[in-house]
Amino acid sequence: xxTPLILPEVEQGAxxxxxxxxxxxxxxxxxxxxxxxxxxxxxxxxxxxxxxPSALTMDASMFVEVIPGISRNIGVxxxxxxxxxxxxxxxxxxxxxxxxxxxVTINLQPFQQVAKFIPELFSATTIGTGFRGxxxxxxxxxxxxxxxxxxxxxxxxxxxxxxAPLASMPTxxxxxxxxxxxxxxxxxxxxxxxxxxxxAMAGGWATTMALVNPGTTTITGxxxxxxxxGNPLGLKLNGxxxxxxxxxxxxxxxxxxxxxxxxxxxxx
Numbered sequence: 402x403x404t405p406l407i408l409p410e411v412e413q414g415a416x417x418x419x420x421x422x423x424x425x426x427x428x429x430x431x432x433x434x435x436x437x438x439x440x441x442x443x444x445x446x447x448x449x450x451x452x453x454p455s456a457l458t459m460d461a462s463m464f465v466e467v468i469p470g471i472s473r474n475i476g477v478x479x480x481x482x483x484x485x486x487x488x489x490x491x492x493x494x495x496x497x498x499x500x501x502x503x504x505v506t507i508n509l510q511p512f513q514q515v516a517k518f519i520p521e522l523f524s525a526t527t528i529g530t531g532f533r534g535x536x537x538x539x540x541x542x543x544x545x546x547x548x549x550x551x552x553x554x555x556x557x558x559x560x561x562x563x564x565a566p567l568a569s570m571p572t573x574x575x576x577x578x579x580x581x582x583x584x585x586x587x588x589x590x591x592x593x594x595x596x597x598x599x600x601a602m603a604g605g606w607a608t609t610m611a612l613v614n615p616g617t618t619t620i621t622g623x624x625x626x627x628x629x630x631g632n633p634l635g636l637k638l639n640g641x642x643x644x645x646x647x648x649x650x651x652x653x654x655x656x657x658x659x660x661x662x663x664x665x666x667x668x669x
Contacts, residue, residue, distance in 0.1 A: 402666070403664045403666055404444075405444030405445055405666065405668055406444045406662035406663055406666075407443055407444050407662070408441065408444060408607075408661075408662050408668070410602065410603060410636075410637045411441050411603060411605070411606070411607045411668075412441060412443075412603075412605055413603065413604075415603060415604055416601055416606055417601070417602050417628070417634060417636065418514075418516060418599070418600060418601045418602075418629060419626060419629050419634045420478070420480045420544070420596065420597055420598050420599060420626075420627055420629075421596075421600050421624060421625065421626050421627070422594055422595070422596055422597070422624070422625050422627070423594060423595040423597070423622065423623075423624050424588070424590060424591060424593075424594045424623050425593045425594070425620060425621070426622050426623075427591075429620045429621050429622055430614075430616050430618075430620050431595060431620075432595075432612035432613055432620055432650060433453075433612070433613040433614075434453065434454055434595050434610060434611070434612050435452075435453055435610070435611045435613075436453075436454060436597050436608065436609070436610050437450070437452075437608070437609045437610075437611070437669055438452075438548070438555075438599070438601065438606070438607075438608055439608075439609075439669060440553070440605050440606055440607075441606075441607050441668050444668055445668065446668050446669060447553070448553060448554050449669065450548070450556045452546060452557035454544070454595050454596060454598070455545065455546075455560055455562070456562070456566030456567060457482060457543065457544055457566060457567040457570060457596060458538075458542070458544075458560075458562040458567065459539065459540060459541060459562075459564045459567065460537070460538070460539050460562060460563040461537070461538045461543075461561065461562050461563065462536065462537045462538070462563060463477075463538075463545070463547050463560045463561070464549075464558060464559075465519055465532065465533070465534055465535055465536045466531075467518075467519050467520060467528055467531060467533075468530075469520070469528075469530070469531065470530065470531070472551065473550065473551050474518050474519065474520070474549075474550045475518065475519045475547060475550070475558065476517065476519075476548040476549075476550065477516070477518075477536065477538075477545065477547050478514065478515070478516040478546045478548075478598040478599035479507070479509065479515050479516075479538065479543050480513075480514040480543060480545075480596055480598040481509035481510070481511065481514070482542065482543070482544065482570050482590065483511060483541070483542065483571055484512065484571065485511055486508050486511065487508070487509040487540055487541055487542070487543060488506055488509075488540060489506065489508075489509060489538055489539070489540040490504050490505070490506050490538070490539045490540070491505045491506070491507065491522055491536060491538055492504045492536070492537040492539075493523060493527065493532065493535070493536055494534050494535050494536075494537065495532075495534040496533055496534050498535075501527065501534060502523060502524070502527035505522055505523060507522070509540075509543070510630075510631075511631065512631025513629065513630060513631055514598065514599075514627070514628075514629045514631070515629065516598075516599055516629070519532070519536070537563075542567045543598075544596035544597075545560045545598060546558075546560065546597075546598040546599050547559075568592065569590075569591060569594075570590040570591060570594040571590050572588045572589070572590040572591050573588065573589050573590050574587075574588050575587060575588070575625065575645075580643070581643065582641075582645045583633050583643050583644040584625055584633040584644045584645040585645035585647070589623070589625050600634070600636075602636050602660070607659070607660050607669070609658060609659035609660070609667065609669045610624060610657070610658045610659075611655060611656070611657045611658075612648060612650060612657075612658075613650075613654075613655045614654050614655070615653075617652050618652060619649060619652065620649075621647070621649045621650075622647070624645070624646045624647075624648065624658055625644060625645050626644045627644070633645070636660075637660065638658050638659060640665065
């Protein structure tokens with residue numbers, strides 16, 4: 402452990418955002434993932450929160466509380482894993498379960514990700530001076546994640562599925578580009594794949610992924626990062642800038658993909 406150093410790729414520049422997909426190799430089991438989001442200044446974490454990614458869902462609900470006067474808000478990230486337009490219907494319900502305002506439909510383009518605050522999804526008339534209740538998301542299958550903000554502090558919001566989770570993620574063939582491992586040629590997705598609906602880096606934000614092998618044999622696979630339009634997103638993690646990272650984890654071991662300073666140390 403050394404004194405934290407400034408990470409320019411985290412603390413400077415415009416925020417780069419999108420999503421990630423963890424794809425185990427065909428003969429390998431899936432890892433247990435934990436995703437951590439945080440804000441960093443001077444190499445020191447100011448606020449952070451972790452979440453275990455959920456399976457793809459066709460019908461999900463989450464707690465919502467928006468109070469503009471005290472900077473309380475909810476951000477929602479939605480990722481479309483399909484190579485087709487995916488209509489997502491959003492419905493607010495108050496604390497009594499009564500539909501509030503008009504539902505909103507968002508058409509996610511193929512492989513697109515959208516991350517917005519509740520007041521960006523619903524009109525100012527609907528939100529008014531504040532709202533508390535739930536948000537229901539219905540679609541042909543998306544990955545969903547939520548963040549709850551109170552000023553600069555934030556926490557993750559659990560998302561519950563009202564329908565059986567989808568058993569498999571559609572596969573997608575990636576073609577190598579002129580930049581090494583951005584992406585690495587091969588397929589992502591499949592029955593054991595894990596979707597990470599939100600990844601953010603720069604502008605003071607950072608995202609890390611920790612994968613644990615609970616089994617008795619070594620597991621292998623890849624982690625691919627994409628921007629909001631579904632294109633490969635190169636980020637500097639574990640000292641290398643690329644969009645595809647591979648892992649090999651011994652039984653009981655762990656692999657952490659994170660931004661690291663000149664000493665190889667992550668702020669998380």
